[in-house]
Amino acid sequence: MTRRTLISLLSLLLLQGCAAEPAEPQEICYECIADAVLQALGDAAPGSGNVTFPDATGSDVGPDDDSGAGDVSASDAAPTDAAGDATSGQDAPTSSPDIPGVDPLSVTLQLAEGETYSAYLEIQPQVSGGAIISGVEFKLNGVALHTDLIAPYSYTINTAEFGDGEHVISAETADSEGQWATASVNVIFDNTPPEFASLTPIEAAPIFYEDGPLHMEAISDDVNPLSEVKFFANGLPQGEFDEAPYVADIEWEDIFVYYEDLTDAGKEIYLSFQATDKLGLETSVDYNVSVYKRNAWTFETLGDIWASPEVLPNGNIVVGNWQEKLYCVTPAGEQVWQYGVFGDVNFKAVYDPGSDRIIVGDSASQVYGVTTSGGLAWQTSVGGPVGGEPTVQGGKAYIGTYSGDLIALNPSNGSIHWQASICNNLSSNPAVAQDETVYVGCQDSKLYAVNNGSVQWSKETGKEIWGSPSVGPTGTVYFGSNDGWLYAQNADGSDAWVTEIGGAIWGTPYIGLDGNIYVGSTSKYVTKLDAITGEIIWETKTQGLTYSSPRQGSDGTVYIGTSGGQIWALDDETGDVKWNNVVGDTIHGSVLIHNDVLYTGSVDRNVYALKLAP
Known part of the structure; x- marks a missing residue:
């Protein structure tokens, strides 16, 4: 009708x-x-x-x-x-x-x-x-x-x-x-109880005591606003909220968790997240997490440690110090041997699998080939204090000196292939491309490209270069300067891009698992950049100067030590801080990550081992 x-x-x-x-x-x-x-x-x-x-x-x-x-x-x-x-x-x-x-x-x-x-x-x-x-x-x-x-x-x-x-x-x-x-x-x-979009810490996640208070956080994606959220830990109320954010940081002693009581097995704590929406609908999510010690062990030496640790094929760790010693310790932190050299060891000792030698330089103008059992295989005088760690590639060990020389050695016996005077003061780890072009930075403010002892080209920056370059998979060379800029040069010496970072860049730009660039500086920032364009992806401020280079774990987490004696763990996608841990005094060298353990040395003369997983 x-x-x-x-x-x-x-x-x-x-x-x-x-x-x-x-x-x-x-x-x-x-x-x-x-x-x-x-x-x-x-x-x-x-x-x-x-x-x-x-x-x-x-x-x-x-x-x-x-x-x-x-x-x-x-x-x-x-x-x-x-x-x-x-x-x-x-x-x-x-x-x-x-x-x-x-x-x-x-x-x-x-x-x-x-x-x-x-x-x-x-x-x-x-x-x-x-x-x-x-x-x-x-x-x-x-x-x-x-x-x-x-x-x-x-x-x-x-x-x-x-x-x-x-x-x-x-x-x-x-x-x-x-x-x-x-x-x-x-x-x-809305006819369903409130829901949590995410909870921190997640169920069964390992938590480490030294990372700070227990952090509890809830995020809701319920269609209806929550009227009340409550947190409990070990049955004790730890937070009550009537609006977001729902966050609580809980001191360990408030829930009766004490460092001296923790064992390798960890200690379980019971968490409960409870929510009520404005209709009176309720939900509760309950589970256990475990608390562990992050500090696995501390090994004491008698000299400041500026160098980065190195791992040997058997899992042992070697590191030098300012007491004119090279130490070898087990993954459990027990000394295996020590070898005495003639000067301070300021830079990383590098293991060469081709010659089965540990190659290390000192401040007394000497380079050593040390066996994995702690004996001397060879020793070569290079005419000046060593200005960086050696780089081994293509059957040669390249090393620079503060007297401005770049030297190519035979890692098996220490004989010199060639030695070239590059500048007045070379303080850089050499970076070697596939065509055996060697890149080094000098305190005359220039980066040099050297092939078979002959300079091919140079790039001048605004200030001295104390840091070291790295070479990308396409041959692009990345390096920083004390002028606060990060440079990218094509293999022929032409400019690819340059980006201002701020502060002096004393470390090596790290090429990450995702192909992008991570770099620290004395501005206290760690910065991630697009390797192709130089565009800054994120910046995260730490609480100390970053002299060293970032490193990544197998899950992509970015780790770096600072002058504040802290290790910082950053999310590689966002730069968000996952955790930071005070281990001692200033950390100059880059950290070593091996088998879910992070190793670092400090100027407090100690080597520290931190667990990245239980």
């Missing part, structure tokens, strides 16, 4: 009256009218919904059957804006144009915009004005659910039948004069 037919029928009934005796003259029996309408529609039962209502454009819209109920989402038939997003009816016309002599028809919903509802929701629209009201049709997300023909109009939605999230509830009505009106409101259905 069309709207026009329905209006004609209603008008006829009004003119003729009804079979029932009216209580008073001129009183309209709406029940009789409704019965007559239903009979004309085919003896449909009241509430069947077989009434035609105009849509927001004024055209007739046919009745819906029961298929309109069920899992209705806002994308099914909801009005949309220009971007295709669901909108409420408030963005479209809400009633037909006024008709002279007839009260304007309107409908309102007694629901709060953006409110959250659960379980059964009774909708009671208020209809005012108009002539003879045809009824009210109820819609969810544009899909008809029910039509009520008799006032007071109402319909109850079981919100649990529809998905949690945003929905649009609409009420539409029409009268005998052809007027129509609609009202819509955006609401949220």
